[in-house]
Amino acid sequence: MSRQLEEPIIEFKALGKTFSSANGEVKALKNINLKIHKGDIFGIIGMSGAGKSTLVRCINYLEKPTEGEIWFDGRELGSLNEKDLRKVRQSMGMIFQQFNLWMQRTAESNICFPLEIAGVDKKEAKLRAQELLKLVGLEDKAGAYPAQLSGGQKQRIAIARALATNPKVLLCDEATSALDPTTTESILNLLKDINKKLGITIVIITHEMNVVEKICSHVAIIDKSEIAEAGKVHDIFTHPKTQAAQRLVYPNDNRINHLVGKRCCRIVFDGSSSYDPVVASMILECKVLVNILYADMKDIDGKAFGELIIQLPEDEKTADKVIGYLHSKNLQAEEVSNYVG
């Protein structure tokens, strides 16, 4: 694929970060190797304390890595002096869980701030702020102070502020974690929209799988300071290889206990045959009654993803027939009778 040949916009090379405190050293990040390409919506997901916030802060060098390198748009950030680093930061926007708006400035003045820093003149900055307020759907809130806005509106202003200087990358640090589900949805839609309209690369740090499912094209799973798995959301979702990935994809997974001693089959839906009534046809075709033990289906981008675990009939022949049928439908089906963790 041509994508692989393209220069990534962000690249981590053997990156590590160790915090040293009075109580000894804490390794927050270990040997991180990751490429993020232009136009991606790249999710970085992990449990709290996994190191994801530190990782995103390495991208704009708010945290300086102690090992390895971080490359942004063809430049190694560690090689830059303070002044150049500040220039580079102007081409990255960042939004936060707690919004971090300046409380003594109006919405418009918040949006103008990064432009002031970049040396844009006041009139032009105001026009740009108007444009951005329109983009985030809050034209009428230019003169409002953050205290007068709701959580969702604050995050929209923060997004407008982050986009003011036309950055190449938008970094989102748990940007929806302080919001209710409906507001989260609308903010995610806005981010997706911005990605499509402006072609901006978005890096999203989150601990919520549904955020990744909803908008990310790629995902990296970070576990105990290391990248456990990375790739297209679709691939990770259908074939989570590592335990960390499985834990995130199937969060309340207690199926293993039920399965011991039974002959079962795990069917993976990867979106290719979403609207076919596969299971129903299988029952009719093979003339068997199957018992559904576990099902977890999710809708991603209008396609069905997930897995289904069925108990196979005792009779060997019919069981083979079932598996054969599923394979003929191009579904991933594997026997999991001896599958224990």
Added chain:
Amino acid sequence: MIIKGIFETLYMTLMSTLLAYVIGLPLGVILVVTEKESILPNLGLNKILNIIVNLARSVPFLILLIAVLPITRFITGTTIGSTATVVPLVIAAAPFIARLVESSIKEIDKGIIEAALSMGASPFQIIYKVMVPEATPSLIVGAAIATTTILGYSAMAGIVGGGGLGTIAINYGYYRYEKGIMIVTVILLILIVQVLQEAGMQIARKKDKRK
């Protein structure tokens, strides 16, 4: 005489507050930004400034007033009168104000400073575009406290002929046993403190956009 005393007291207080802020405000800011996790970490400087501020603050005002007389004479050419009193007032108030400013700025949420950093703001820009504006309501409350404290100090300077209501109270009320004048000056001082304090709080409330 009383009117002149009021004017002298106000002159000393406001002048000293103003000059003390010229020193105390930057000093307070430096105390914050040179801390370990802040935007211009410089532990050595931070430690030295902290020691100086603590030393200056541990000398009681009355002693400081007398101890700095040579400096006062060097700067103003005299040691009596209200202008002369401004010198020890500034020396005593500046470190006090530095501490007030320090605590006001430390109240600011670290996240909003991080936001400014993420946009490529320089430390200097963060100080005057983020730290000071965001801390403004709290800084004004601090200024009201500083002004009223300095007013109290200025009355103390009456003992060495510092001018203002303090001198009147000591000369007439204490040395001449004129109780009436003593009471009048005390009431006037109370009124001035009330007015300054209330004005400060009102301005701070008006300025604060957090509610």
